[in-house]
Amino acid sequence: MSDDTSQPFLFPAIRHKKITADFDGGRITSDGGVLLLAAAERRIGMADRLARLIADPRNPRRVTHGVADILRARMLAIACGYEDADDLDHLRCDPGFKLACGRLPDTGRDLCSQPTISRWENAPTLREVIRLTYALVDTWCDSYARPPAAVTLDIDDTVDVVHGHQQLALFNAHHDERCFMPIHVYDAATSRPVAIIIRPGKTPSGQEIRGHLRRLIRRIRSHWPNTRLTIRGDGHYGRPEVMAWCEAHDVDYIFGLPGNSVLHRLLEPSADDIRVRRAETRAQSLRGYAEIRYGAKSWKQQRRVAARIEATTLGLDIRCVVTSLRGGNAEWLYGALYCARGQAENLIKRHKGQLASDRTSCRSPLANQVRLVLHTAAYWLMLTLRDAIPAPQPLASAEFTTLRNRLLKIAGRILETATRVRIAFAAACPEAALFRSLAISMQAAGP
Incomplete structure (x- = not known):
């Protein structure tokens, strides 16, 4: 039966030259950076660590995809932006993903499919x-x-x-x-x-x-x-x-502590001082901090409470935290320690x-x-991939989406011969130098 799903298509002509296209480029991956993720996975051994915790009742002589291989393929796909298990039905023969999972791009077996992924997501016991x-x-x-x-x-x-x-x-x-x-x-x-x-x-x-x-x-x-x-x-x-x-x-x-009338009454002297000073200086807002001992009815003892009090032209805004810490003043507890939870x-x-x-x-x-x-x-x-990027590089603090777009979504032609596998990445890749240094630095050290 002829394959009629792949039909050439056209783009607008340039300088009178017709532009035709088709998905017949051969063994090309659009996720060449998945090999960097594979190096990060080998560094922390995540797939093997998780696989050891799941019982595999299958006959070892009939197993095509080990549990570690299944989990590794799923994790790599998620990191590359393929969050649905259905995507593995297409990625299972992608040469980049096959190499990342330790299989040859042409002669190696294809990776696991979506039903295999779904079965193992539902397999573990409590x-x-x-x-x-x-x-x-x-x-x-x-x-x-x-x-x-x-x-x-x-x-x-x-x-x-x-x-x-x-x-x-x-x-x-x-x-x-x-x-x-x-x-x-x-x-x-x-x-x-x-x-x-x-x-x-x-x-x-x-x-x-x-x-x-x-x-x-x-x-x-x-x-x-x-x-x-x-x-x-x-x-x-x-x-x-x-x-x-x-x-x-x-x-x-x-922990944050919701305000109530008792807390506001205990904090009123400090709040009134801040309110008066704001009015005297005619500032738009004035912020201060206070500390009290407070015990709610449901508590068996009094505890340390730090408050941030802000007076503005619209009124007072009081935020409180309760803590077991004995050191630090109210400003450090709320402004530096608690607000860092953002x-x-x-x-x-x-x-x-x-x-x-x-x-x-x-x-x-x-x-x-x-x-x-x-x-x-x-x-x-x-995170392991990002931590491997040297600090002077802009991507050393980049979001995961930026890392994916700049380092993972890199096209590459993969050619397997009798003695080697050669990967030809795009010559115009903007992050070629960083990609090369990461590939070298993340290799496992020799004996």
């Missing part, structure tokens, strides 16, 4: 999914050459809109959507993800947050028993159960918007958690 989630924490801990003296972890949740009848999906009145509300934990100082947990589409309770933190801190301390840990989150993480648990287990915290929100946007981690469309919550693990693994690949 215990295996828990181990996969813990593996993300282990990867973060292993990313440090030595245990740090202190680490601040940002915890937050984000809306993940669903479009079906997935388990755990609930209607959230605040977002006016049926959704999940997965919890993200980041080491914002280094932009590294620590843990991502799927959960129902509602605000987490104090008991739920305490349970997540208890398991997370226990895992971290199995690696770093002497590291000082600080948990940072917004107002709905500052629950009495959470603060009491942190105090009992030598974990510092700083970076975590940017990291969540990067995780969702640039790696499409909100594609949690499986019916089972276990399969959706596996997807979050795979998208987080792709996050690690992109």
Whole structure:
């Protein structure tokens, strides 16, 4: 049967010369930079780490695609912008992706297809999914050459809109959507993800947050028993159960604290001073800081509260945080320490918007958690690649979308002969020098 799906087509003529085109260029990949991602994956061993945690009941003599190969292909595709498993039906014969997964472009077997990907996303049991989630924490801990003296972890949740009848999906009145509300934990100082947990589409309770933190801190301390840990989150993480648990287990915290009439009454002397000074100087706004001891009815003790008070022509704006930290003044606690949590929100946007981690469309919550693990693994690949770029380079601090467009989406013709595989990249590539240096520097060291 003749192949009538590939028909030549025309572009407007230039200088009376007709321009014809067709998709018959041969073994060309549009994602030549996937080989850099493959080097990043080999450096951290993410696919092998995850594959060891999933039982494979298949007959080894009949296995075409190992679990590590399946996970590796999925992670590389996500990092390159192919977030749907359906894309593997086309990418499975792409010569660039085959090389990145350790297969020859012509004589090697094609990669796994979408049904294989979907089966393995739904295959892990509850215990295996828990181990996969813990593996993300282990990867973060292993990313440090030595245990740090202190680490601040940002915890937050984000809306993940669903479009079906997935388990755990609930209607959230605040977002006016049926959704999940997965919890993200980041080491914002280094932009590294620590843990991502799927959960129902509602605000987490104090008991739920305490349970997540208890398991997370226990895992971290199995690696770093002497590291000082600080948990940072917004107002709905500052629950009495959470603060009491942190105090009992030598974990510092700083959480947002919603305002109320009692807090405003205690802060009135400081607020009045700032208000009067603004009026006297006729400034548009004047900001100050104050510190008090405050104990809500649901608390068993008084705690340290730092407040940012801003007087403007429109009135007063008072924002408070509650903390277990004893050092630092109110200005440092709120302005420098707490406000730095805004970076975590940017990291969540990067995780969702640039790696499409909100594609949690499986019916089972276990399969959706596996997807979050795979998208987080792709996050690690992109982060490892970016960290390998020397600091003077503009791309050393670029967003993942920029890295993808400048370093990954590079066309290359791939030719396999009897003795070698040759890749010819585009001669006009703007990042050719950086690409070459990265390819050399990310190679594994010899014996």
